[in-house]
Amino acid sequence: MEQFEQLMKTKVAEIDSILETYLPAEEGLQKTVLEAMNYSVRVGGKRLRPLFMKEVFALYGGESKVIEPFMAAIEMIHTYSLVHDDLPAMDNDEYRRGKKTTHAVYGEAMGILAGDGLLNYAFETAFKAFAYCGGDFQKVVRALNVLAGKAGVYGMIGGQTADIEREDRPELGQEQLEFIHEHKTAALIEASLMVGAILAGASEEESRMLEECGHKIGIAFQIQDDILDVIGTQEELGKPIGSDEKNGKKTYVTLNGLEQSKADVEKLSNQALCYLQAKGEKSEFLQELVRMLINRRK
Numbered sequence: 663m664e665q666f667e668q669l670m671k672t673k674v675a676e677i678d679s680i681l682e683t684y685l686p687a688e689e690g691l692q693k694t695v696l697e698a699m700n701y702s703v704r705v706g707g708k709r710l711r712p713l714f715m716k717e718v719f720a721l722y723g724g725e726s727k728v729i730e731p732f733m734a735a736i737e738m739i740h741t742y743s744l745v746h747d748d749l750p751a752m753d754n755d756e757y758r759r760g761k762k763t764t765h766a767v768y769g770e771a772m773g774i775l776a777g778d779g780l781l782n783y784a785f786e787t788a789f790k791a792f793a794y795c796g797g798d799f800q801k802v803v804r805a806l807n808v809l810a811g812k813a814g815v816y817g818m819i820g821g822q823t824a825d826i827e828r829e830d831r832p833e834l835g836q837e838q839l840e841f842i843h844e845h846k847t848a849a850l851i852e853a854s855l856m857v858g859a860i861l862a863g864a865s866e867e868e869s870r871m872l873e874e875c876g877h878k879i880g881i882a883f884q885i886q887d888d889i890l891d892v893i894g895t896q897e898e899l900g901k902p903i904g905s906d907e908k909n910g911k912k913t914y915v916t917l918n919g920l921e922q923s924k925a926d927v928e929k930l931s932n933q934a935l936c937y938l939q940a941k942g943e944k945s946e947f948l949q950e951l952v953r954m955l956i957n958r959r960k
Contacts, residue, residue, distance in 0.1 A: 666950045677709045677733065684734035684787050698768040698776035702741050705761050711736045711854040717948050718858030718872065721941060728794040732805060732857050735788035739813050740850055742780035749773055805857045812853035821845025836917055848880025875937045882930035883955055885923050888913040892920065931956045
């Protein structure tokens with residue numbers, strides 16, 4: 663476990679270094695929004711999505727730098743979603759990862775613009791992958807289609823929409839909650855695995871299997887997030903606990919109970935592990951990463 667944690671720190675540091683090379687320079691009359699964008703990314707985090715992407719890319723034999731713009735892009739998209747999620751009109755949170763949220767530092771208007779900026783800049787960044795694809799433009803086009811679809815109205819934004827609307831509809835139950843988890847959380851994890859595979863040259867069938875694997879990981883991850891909102895501490899999570907209850911939200915825990923929720927996290931994670939274990943020793947780090955998500959406290 664200690665060896666995995668050290669390896670994890672090394673890999674996250676490498677991702678942070680890659681992210682820094684793609685962040686915009688803080689200059690010009692738009693300097694404030696650029697500062698807010700960079701602040702949001704530099705707050706940190708697990709870097710889970712670019713980590714999954716890079717590991718799957720390596721698992722399928724990818725070696726070029728073509729993956730790096732996409733790693734930066736998916737973290738920018740994830741970060742923008744958090745910036746907007748924290749806004750007063752949404753969850754109205756002042757802390758994220760133990761630091762002030764973007765709108766709390768720069769104001770609500772600049773928080774909105776920083777999120778908008780990160781989403782647009784993510785695709786500017788992803789397009790830079792064409793320079794590293796060795797003329798295989800189709801791979802990059804396929805990866806861009808996956809990234810855009812999973813981030814859009816039929817993916818993450820669709821899930822966020824359903825999440826907002828359920829606050830005024832207390833009758834919404836398990837089916838609607840699963841839709842939210844599938845789209846708001848799982849979609850970007852699915853994209854991470856799929857993009858890594860596509861850019862490494864994996865088959866369409868393998869890409870679809872990884873989509874299903876990412877789906878199970880994403881649902882398990884979100885259920886664990888709901889669990890931690892009940893049993894975690896602000897020091898562990900770096901944000902206020904009980905925010906779901908405060909906002910009147912039904913969660914997986916309130917609908918299914920704590921013990922069933924824990925059992926479902928383990929079940930879904932084990933299903934995802936079955937696919938990864940079939941890839942042999944090369945997937946050991948990915949397997950440990952999924953196991954870490956089951957037992958995380960933050």
